[in-house]
Amino acid sequence: MKVTAQEEYGLRCILQLARYHSRDPVTGRQIAESEGISLDYVSKLLMILRRAELVRSVRGIRGGYALAREPRSITLGEVMRALSSEDGVVLTSPDAHMCDHFSGHLEACMHLNACAIRPVWTVVARYLSGVLDHISLMDLLQTEHQVLEVVEQVSQDTMREQAMGGTIQIGR
Amino acid sequence: MKVTAQEEYGLRCILQLARYHSRDPVTGRQIAESEGISLDYVSKLLMILRRAELVRSVRGIRGGYALAREPRSITLGEVMRALSSEDGVVLTSPDAHMCDHFSGHLEACMHLNACAIRPVWTVVARYLSGVLDHISLMDLLQTEHQVLEVVEQVSQDTMREQAMGGTIQIGR
DNA sequence: AGTAAACCTGACTTTTATGTCAAGTATTAA
DNA sequence: TTAATACTTGACATAAAAGTCAGGTTTACT
Numbered sequence: 063m064k065v066t067a068q069e070e071y072g073l074r075c076i077l078q079l080a081r082y083h084s085r086d087p088v089t090g091r092q093i094a095e096s097e098g099i100s101l102d103y104v105s106k107l108l109m110i111l112r113r114a115e116l117v118r119s120v121r122g123i124r125g126g127y128a129l130a131r132e133p134r135s136i137t138l139g140e141v142m143r144a145l146s147s148e149d150g151v152v153l154t155s156p157d158a159h160m161c162d163h164f165s166g167h168l169e170a171c172m173h174l175n176a177c178a179i180r181p182v183w184t185v186v187a188r189y190l191s192g193v194l195d196h197i198s199l200m201d202l203l204q205t206e207h208q209v210l211e212v213v214e215q216v217s218q219d220t221m222r223e224q225a226m227g228g229t230i231q232i233g234r
Numbered sequence: 235m236k237v238t239a240q241e242e243y244g245l246r247c248i249l250q251l252a253r254y255h256s257r258d259p260v261t262g263r264q265i266a267e268s269e270g271i272s273l274d275y276v277s278k279l280l281m282i283l284r285r286a287e288l289v290r291s292v293r294g295i296r297g298g299y300a301l302a303r304e305p306r307s308i309t310l311g312e313v314m315r316a317l318s319s320e321d322g323v324v325l326t327s328p329d330a331h332m333c334d335h336f337s338g339h340l341e342a343c344m345h346l347n348a349c350a351i352r353p354v355w356t357v358v359a360r361y362l363s364g365v366l367d368h369i370s371l372m373d374l375l376q377t378e379h380q381v382l383e384v385v386e387q388v389s390q391d392t393m394r395e396q397a398m399g400g401t402i403q404i405g406r
Numbered sequence: 407a408g409t410a411a412a413c414c415t416g417a418c419t420t421t422t423a424t425g426t427c428a429a430g431t432a433t434t435a436a
Numbered sequence: 437t438t439a440a441t442a443c444t445t446g447a448c449a450t451a452a453a454a455g456t457c458a459g460g461t462t463t464a465c466t
Contacts, residue, residue: 063237063314065355067454073351089412102456105413122463123411138354146235147453178374179245181382182310182366183237185389189361194354202350210353214396217357221393239424261442274426277443294433295441319423 071099072107072145073138076117080133080199087119087126107145114144133203139194192220243271244279244317245310251289252305252371259291259298279317286316305375311366364392 078093090108094101108127111117118130129136196216202209250265262280266273280299283289290302301308368388374381 063235063241063318065235069235070351077350091412100456103454105415106455109414119413120463121413121461123409124464125412125462127413142235178249178376178378178381179242181378182369182374182385184382185385186362186365189389190358193358197354202354204350206350206353209350210356213354213357217361217396218393221390224389263442272426275424277445278425281444291443292433293431293441293443296434297432297442299443 066146068107068110068147069142069145071097071103072111073141075104075107076111076129076136076141077199077202079117079127079129080136081203083129083133086124087128089126093127111141111144114140116141116144129199133200134198136199137195138197138199138202139191141199142194188224189220192224193217196220238318240279240282240319241314241317243269243275244283245313247276247279248283248289248301248308248313249371249374251299251301252308253375255301255305258296259300261298265299283313283316286312288313288316301371305372306370308371309367310369310371310374311363313371314366360396361392364396365389368392 074097075093078096079088082088090101090104093108094104097104108117108119112119112127112130116130116136117127119125119127193213193216196219197213201212204212246269247265250268251260254260262273262276265280266276269276280289280291284291284299288302288308289299291297291299365385365388368391369385373384376384
């Protein structure tokens with residue numbers, strides 16, 4: 063249960079775009095150099111994000127990549143979901159249960175075991191979605207300390223919201 | 235960012251042992267049949283758990299596998315960590331940062347980007363550890379509904395604890 | 407038009423995770 | 437002691453993820 067390479071590097075790439083938003087498009091080469099990964103890999107990752115309509119690209123000389131929307135309106139949750147190959151067991155919506163993914167050779171998780179595990183991931187996934195969907199790319203453009211404060215705030219708001227079982231307007 | 239097959243199936247195997255704890259050791263064959271996976275795979279998974287000293291094995295004709303400790307004293311966190319191949323970026327302690335794992339071809343995460351992401355996983359990992367370390371195998375031997383209640387309770391206690399920055403005795 | 411910069415794309419290679427196989431060792435019971 | 441059961445182990449085969457390559461298309465500038 064860990065963050066995949068695609069998620070990590072893809073997130074870094076789109077963060078570069080967020081950083082230089084409202085200027086000229088950023089070239090793949092620039093991103094590759096500042097992140098220390100190959101241009102080809104950057105292309106692949108940004109293609110995934112482009113198909114998810116989070117990034118737009120401009121071809122030709124003077125071209126490059128840019129965010130499709132404002133950094134404030136793109137959430138970390140959206141980005142992570144776009145970069146996750148399949149519907150993850152943890153990352154996605156609480157409706158997607160792991161029983162759908164890992165059923166062994168049996169028909170379904172009829173035995174109690176699998177169903178005992180399910181609620182654990184249900185709660186964890188709900189928390190994760192709650193947190194990641196309330197952190198925008200803009201939030202991540204600050205110092206490490208400031209980001210930490212935002213995330214902790216969001217984390218607590220998320221828990222409070224879920225404890226009450228309702229939808230609360232998160233203010234910060 | 236999802237639960238791996240090894241984590242999922244390994245957890246199921248050890249849960250079978252928890253279910254039949256204080257009886258005769260459970261054979262690999264029994265587990266394989268009830269979980270719908272091959273005996274060889276069960277052997278491999280239980281070997282991992284045995285080396286982590288969570289499971290003990292008895293060889294010979296009346297042999298099988300059993301928990302090394304009481305179901306109450308083995309936490310989900312321990313099990314997941316044992317089944318995670320490496321030190322995961324999310325699952326492990328908050329000290330392990332993803333910068334150690336994904337640094338591209340650069341020396342370290344000198345650029346602001348990576349360090350902007352770090353606190354997100356720090357908070358998530360802290361939450362996850364808090365939750366998983368307070369759920370025992372015994373907790374998972376109940377009905378789905380009961381497990382859900384336990385997990386939600388633990389989740390909220392964990393958040394409260396972390397919001398206060400201290401260590402609270404979790405009571406239930 | 408020509409050229410250079412830059413994105414596009416699918417196929418390919420490499421690495422890692424998954425799962426299987428086979429040969430072995432230990433234990434019990436007849 | 438022999439046979440049957442069951443765990444042990446490392447090597448192997450397969451599948452998925454990660455990352456690279458090569459050839460293509462688009463655009464701006466001269």
